Amino acid sequence: MRFNKRSHQAEMLDNPEIPRAGLWRNLTELETINRLLGGHRATLLGLEKIAPHIQGTMRIVDLGCGGGDTLRAIWHWASARGIQVELTGIDLLPDAIAYAKVHSMGYPIAYQTLDFESLPTGQYNVAMSSLVGHHLYGEKLKSLFNTKLRIASYAILNDLHRHWFAYFSIKWLTRLLSRSYLVRHDACLSVAKAFTKKELHQLIREIPAHSKTITWIWAFRWLVVIQKDCGQ
DSSP, X not given: OOOSSOOOOOOGGGOTTOOHHHHHHHHHHHHHHXXXXXXXXXXXXXXXXXXXXXOSOEEEEEETOTTSHHHHHHHHHHHHHTOOEEEEEEESOHHHHXXXXXXXXXXXXXXXXXXXXXXXXXXXXXXXEESOGGGOOHHHHHHHHHHHHHHEEEEEEEEEBOOHHHHHHHHHHHHHHOOOHHHHHHHHHHHHTSBOHHHHHHHHTXXXXXXXXXXXXXXXXXXXXXXXXXXX
16 A cells, blocks of 8 residues: 555545445444544634634534534534534535434534535635545545635635554554444545645645644644635
8 A cells, every 4th residue: 555645546435325324324433433533623623723713603614514423513612612603514415414414403503415616605604624625636626625715714624644554543443343334445545545744735825815724633634724815
């Protein structure tokens, strides 16, 4: 396995016709992985940087929200700090949105099945994604950033660090512990499709912005926070 460039191999999760039972098992295990291996923490650290600069309610949209576990984590984070939030989850997969709605009962979170590029301009304070960027390449990946900064004042990218230790660690952990065929197949492949810091710098360097930061978060996550240029 080489780690000098991103893999272009398709993940099983890229298939739009995944059987519901398999997808729901995958989403359940991803929530556990995000909670235990710093996935939620990375996003919340990004929001902690942004929150002092937003007056009133924080309107946050999660692009490619999957099962909604990140939005539920945000709700708990905001509630503990007395921060008012308005949360929306967007995903292309109807079965992912169905899972999110079932597991978000009692949470004030809105979910929609649609393409993020169709969202209206300037509707949110923060547009974020978690583990979505590594599925995209070329113009589609650029469009993810451009859309975030079109619809919101701040953009957050929470994604994986391509590294041999992360690859082999998650490969063996999922073989030992996972009951999801999607997780067992896709977990290490996701790392192979992920980013180095240099690649992220190259990706965002031409984006007009007031500020940009790239931060490494344990375990092998990148947190990118971009504040839109006021002239945009």
